[in-house]
Amino acid sequence: MMDKTFVKTIPLSEAQKDYYLHDLVYPMSPYYQEQYLFQFESRLDVSVTIRALYEIVKRHEIYRSIFVLEDEPIQKVYSEPVLDFEHVSSATWDDTRIREYFHQEFSKPFTLEEGPLFSCRLLDYKESGSILSFKFHHICFDGWSVSLTLDEFTMIYQLLITGNDHELQPQIHQYADFVEWEQNYIDSQEGEAARDFWKKKLGGTLERLEVPADKKRPGTPSFKGGISFFTFTRELRDELIAYHKQNQYPTDVIYLSLFSAFLYRIAGQDDIIVGVPRYGRPKREFHTIMGPCMVMLPLRIKIPKNSSLRELAKLIHEELSICSQYQNYPISLIAAELQYERDKKYASFFSTAFVHQKAIKQNAAIMLGNAQNTFDSNGLTVSTYPIGKDVSQYDLCLVVEKDNHHDILAGFEYNADILEEETIAKWIADFERTSLSLLKNDCETIPVYGLPSLKILPEDVTPFSTASIKFEQETFEWPCLQKNGISQLVEAWGTSSYAIFMTAFLVLLYAETEKEDLALAFRAGWDECEDVPSALLLRADLSGNPLFGDLVLQVQSKLKEAHYHQVSFPIPHEPQLLFEMSDNDYPSTIDFQFRIHETIDHINGAITYHANVFKRETVQRICTQYEYLLENVTAEPHQRIREIVSHLNSQFLTSDDFEQLFL
Numbered sequence: 001m002m003d004k005t006f007v008k009t010i011p012l013s014e015a016q017k018d019y020y021l022h023d024l025v026y027p028m029s030p031y032y033q034e035q036y037l038f039q040f041e042s043r044l045d046v047s048v049t050i051r052a053l054y055e056i057v058k059r060h061e062i063y064r065s066i067f068v069l070e071d072e073p074i075q076k077v078y079s080e081p082v083l084d085f086e087h088v089s090s091a092t093w094d095d096t097r098i099r100e101y102f103h104q105e106f107s108k109p110f111t112l113e114e115g116p117l118f119s120c121r122l123l124d125y126k127e128s129g130s131i132l133s134f135k136f137h138h139i140c141f142d143g144w145s146v147s148l149t150l151d152e153f154t155m156i157y158q159l160l161i162t163g164n165d166h167e168l169q170p171q172i173h174q175y176a177d178f179v180e181w182e183q184n185y186i187d188s189q190e191g192e193a194a195r196d197f198w199k200k201k202l203g204g205t206l207e208r209l210e211v212p213a214d215k216k217r218p219g220t221p222s223f224k225g226g227i228s229f230f231t232f233t234r235e236l237r238d239e240l241i242a243y244h245k246q247n248q249y250p251t252d253v254i255y256l257s258l259f260s261a262f263l264y265r266i267a268g269q270d271d272i273i274v275g276v277p278r279y280g281r282p283k284r285e286f287h288t289i290m291g292p293c294m295v296m297l298p299l300r301i302k303i304p305k306n307s308s309l310r311e312l313a314k315l316i317h318e319e320l321s322i323c324s325q326y327q328n329y330p331i332s333l334i335a336a337e338l339q340y341e342r343d344k345k346y347a348s349f350f351s352t353a354f355v356h357q358k359a360i361k362q363n364a365a366i367m368l369g370n371a372q373n374t375f376d377s378n379g380l381t382v383s384t385y386p387i388g389k390d391v392s393q394y395d396l397c398l399v400v401e402k403d404n405h406h407d408i409l410a411g412f413e414y415n416a417d418i419l420e421e422e423t424i425a426k427w428i429a430d431f432e433r434t435s436l437s438l439l440k441n442d443c444e445t446i447p448v449y450g451l452p453s454l455k456i457l458p459e460d461v462t463p464f465s466t467a468s469i470k471f472e473q474e475t476f477e478w479p480c481l482q483k484n485g486i487s488q489l490v491e492a493w494g495t496s497s498y499a500i501f502m503t504a505f506l507v508l509l510y511a512e513t514e515k516e517d518l519a520l521a522f523r524a525g526w527d528e529c530e531d532v533p534s535a536l537l538l539r540a541d542l543s544g545n546p547l548f549g550d551l552v553l554q555v556q557s558k559l560k561e562a563h564y565h566q567v568s569f570p571i572p573h574e575p576q577l578l579f580e581m582s583d584n585d586y587p588s589t590i591d592f593q594f595r596i597h598e599t600i601d602h603i604n605g606a607i608t609y610h611a612n613v614f615k616r617e618t619v620q621r622i623c624t625q626y627e628y629l630l631e632n633v634t635a636e637p638h639q640r641i642r643e644i645v646s647h648l649n650s651q652f653l654t655s656d657d658f659e660q661l662f663l
Contacts, residue, residue, distance in 0.1 A: 005079045008061075010176045011183070012073050014330035015292045019139040020073045020112065028109050030391050031223040032138035035106045036146050037131055037385035041374075044122060044130040045161070046087050052156040053120050055168075056149060057081035062140045062175040062291040067112040077176075084119035091124040098123060099387050102133060110137045131385050142294035143357075144279045149290065154378040175291035181283065185328060194329035195337075201300055201323070202334055208351055209263060209272050211395050213418040217345050224416040225392020227399070228424045232408040236432055239439040240408070249317055252276075252356050256320070257313040258435040259354050259398045260301050261446045265434070266427065268517050270303040275353035275394070276320070278327045297327050298350050309442040351415075353394045357401040389413065470611040476623045477604040485634030486598070492637075493549050498581045499556040501596055503548065504629050505579050506540050506555065508622070511645040516543040521590065522559070523580040535578055535590070536562045545640045548633055603630075 012020060019032050057063045061077040068074060090098065101123070110117050117137040125131045134149060141149075159168055185191045232240070244251055256274065263272055275296040281287050299319055303312060335349055374383040397413040412424050412431075438446065490497050502522065509518055521535035538558050542551065578590045583597040585606070591613045596605035607619050625648060632647055633639070 006076045007079045008077045008176065010065075010075045010077065010179055012067070012075060013175075013179045013182055013292065014186075014332050015295070016067070016075070016139050017073065018332050019137070019292070020067055023112055023139075026223075029223055030106065030109065031393060033106065033110065033135065033391070034138065034141075034146075035102065035133060035135045035387075036150075037102060037133045037387055038150060039125060039383045039385040040130045040132065041128075041381035041383075042130070043124065043128050044132065044157070046122065048157055048160050049087075049122055049132070050083065050085055051160055052153050053085060054081060054083050055156050056152055057083055057116070057118065059152075059171040060174070060290045062289075063118045064116070065140060066115040066117075067139060082116050084116045085122070086120075087122045089124055091126060093123075098125075098131065102387055103390070105133070106135065112137070112139065138292055140292070141290060142280075142292045143277070144281070144294055145290040145292075148288060150382070151377060154380045154382070158378050158380065171288070173285045173289050175289055175293075178281075178286055178289060178291060178293055181286075182328075182330070185282075186330070186333070191329060194326040195334065197326045198329060198331065198334040199338065202298065202331075203338060206273070206338075206349065207269065207271060208346065208349060209267055209269055209395075211263070211267055211352070211419070214420045214423050215418050217418050219345060221345060221415075222417055223391050223393075225390060225414060226416050226421060226424070227389045227392075227411045227413040228421060228428060229409060229411040230428050230432070232410060233432060233436070236436045236439075237408050239436055243439050243442070247313065249313055253313060253317045253320060255356060255398070255400050256299075256354050257309060257316050258431070258438065260303070260316065261309060261312060261438060262427075262431050262434065263352060263396075264303050265447060266430075268515060268519075270305065270517075272301045272303065273350035273352070274299050274301065275348070275350050275397075277353075277355055278324060280327065282328050295327055295331070296353065297323055298331055299323055303446075306445045308444055309438040309446060312446065313442075348393075351395040353397040355397060355399045357399065390416070392416065395419070471608055472611045472616065473606050473608045474616070474619045474623060475604070475606045476627075477602055478627055479602060486630070489549075489552075489634065489637055493552055495552055495556045497598055499552050499559060500633075501581060501598075501630075502538075502559075502579050503540075503552045503555045504626065504633060505594060506542070506551070507548070507641050507644055508626055508629055508648075509577070510542050510641060511625075511648050517541060520577040520579055522562075522578065523582065523586075538562055542641060545642045547638060547640055548644060549637060551641060 022029070022032060058081045064081045065075045065077050068076060088101070090101070093101075102121075105119075105121060117140045119135045121133040121135075123131040123133075132153075134146060136146070156168060186195075240251070240254060243249075244254055247254075256276065260272055260274060263274070264270060276299050278295050278297050280293040280295040281289070286293065297320075299316070301312075301316060301319060303315075307315075374381060376382075392413050392415050394413065395415045395418065399411045399413060401409050412428060414424050434447070438444075486497050486500060489495075489500055493500075506518055506520075509520070510516070517539070519537060519539045522538050523535055538555070540551070540555055540558060546554070576591045578593040580586075580593070580595050581597065582595060585595070586593075591610040593608040594605070595608070596603065607623065609619050628651060629644065629648055632644060
């Protein structure tokens with residue numbers, strides 16, 4: 001418990017208000033906790049370490065603050081610092097035990113009303129080294145603060161060791177000065193201009209990017225996460241450096257362009273928001289203050305169809321430059337003003353982020369990431385101690401940094417509530433391979449491989465393994481619809497029945513996923529020939545609310561084109577959905593295989609489905625919906641697809657029902 005004598009009371013900054021609200025809703029959540037581990041080559045003196053850390057807490061008001069709710073949330077700064085510190089004699093511990101210890105320490109929640117919100121642990125490491133950990137709550141720090149804290153610690157430690165503590169300069173500016181500046185900025189003409197900019201930039205329909213998920217998103221997030229690291233191949237690294245020199249783009253822009261292209265490919269969405277951090281200290285006197293000044297810039301990227309990497313990089317460079325001019329306006333105020341619906345399943349209105357970390361000394365701060373960089377800090381040799389991460393603030397975040405060997409270390413931080421580590425491994429391989437291709441061929445169209453999601457999870461999810469793969473089948477048979485209504489449409493539109501049946505299936509997918517850009521595998525189709533037994537790729541564009549008949553003609557054309565060019569699915573993008581018109585029962589390795597066969601007076605077929613992915617009752621419902629959709633189309637063929645979907649939805653499940661069944 002901290003000394004109850006306080007020297008001042010400060011309003012919360014806009015960022016702190018968000019952190020405080022999150023703590024009220026999720027008081028035990030580690031979402032806004034961070035832990036940083038630093039390995040020192042030499043053994044740190046315990047008593048000097050305590051004195052140095054105590055001096056840091058004494059110098060910075062934010063590290064001796066608590067947060068309480070009076071008439072409104074406020075922060076109180078106490079006169080005497082309390083240091084949360086422990087020393088562990090762990091020289092005989094191996095790395096596994098050390099990591100277990102730090103995982104246990106990280107899991108202990110902070111109490112905002114009591115504090116302290118900055119804790120330190122010192123472990124003896126092997127024969128002569130030390131590991132020093134800093135654990136913070138985000139309400140009192142940001143990434144820049146960590147760098148400053150480490151730099152200040154090593155400086156004070158060395159001054160104390162040498163007896164030159166009188167050389168320490170006093171800390172003039174505090175976080176309270178930033179809070180005051182922020183409020184004045186919001187009320188100023190400059191702040192009003194920034195407010196208008198962000199309202200225009202983030203206004204209108206704003207769809208959260210949905211990465212293809214392995215698991216159904218829980219109603220309340222657990223904030224479980226992971227991070228998978230990888231080092232860029234030498235070829236990719238060299239190609240990126242060459243691209244940087246040739247085009248004079250900052251490396252941030254190139255990394256972000258490749259990541260945005262990747263998101264565009266896997267999600268199939270062309271309106272993407274990626275959070276990009278900016279250190280958020282607009283005045284030089286704020287460069288040495290601790291506290292949450294850093295901002296996540298919501299970069300909204302609208303990717304035109306058929307864009308190339310060259311066009312995307314130019315767009316992102318311009319957007320990043322313009323948006324950075326208005327970075328100091330709190331985005332939380334814009335989100336509140338635009339009245340975005342706060343969905344408790346999500347932590348923010350954007351779910352992806354990009355972070356570029358630098359392990360170099362810069363303006364008295366050392367920006368540290370996950371690379372095993374060794375560097376000198378005020379005469380002490382320091383490196384980052386590696387430890388896994390089991391919390392994620394985003395569905396997917398790309399972290400990039402350069403290490404001492406001029407390699408590029410990257411990591412995909414991911415939401416473990418919805419994504420499996422195996423999926424991330426596949427995405428990493430795809431990201432590296434396609435990034436290299438895009439850099440070498442930056443004028444070619446960025447390929448989009450995003451597939452429509454129809455992953456419907458069973459009540460009790462069983463882990464996927466080779467032994468557990470199980471396929472089941474549901475058969476159906478319907479009388480010929482509306483007295484040969486399909487045949488009449490074939491004649492009227494000059495097309496094939498296959499194109500009509502496939503178009504109806506695409507409309508059903510559109511009703512399920514609300515995606516206008518759809519892709520699925522198919523066999524046969526062009527004149528019902530089966531000269532190509534392997535599955536081909538068909539992409540259909542449902543934007544603009546076309547008439548059903550016009551969509552049929554588009555599908556017919558795409559079928560011919562796919563057959564002619566032998567358009568198959570690129571590795572590793574295996575198809576989830578297969579549509580075919582055949583009476584042959586091929587062995588299925590695809591999650592959902594919809595097979596239909598037309599006779600003179602009947603339509604029959606089967607759905608073969610992965611029982612670990614689909615529920616039986618859902619497959620039965622899809623059969624019923626498809627039959628209803630065909631009846632609707634043959635009765636009234638001149639409808640637009642949204643009108644058809646409206647009829648379909650009115651006959652079947654409510655949105656709440658869908659939420660229980662679909663990702």
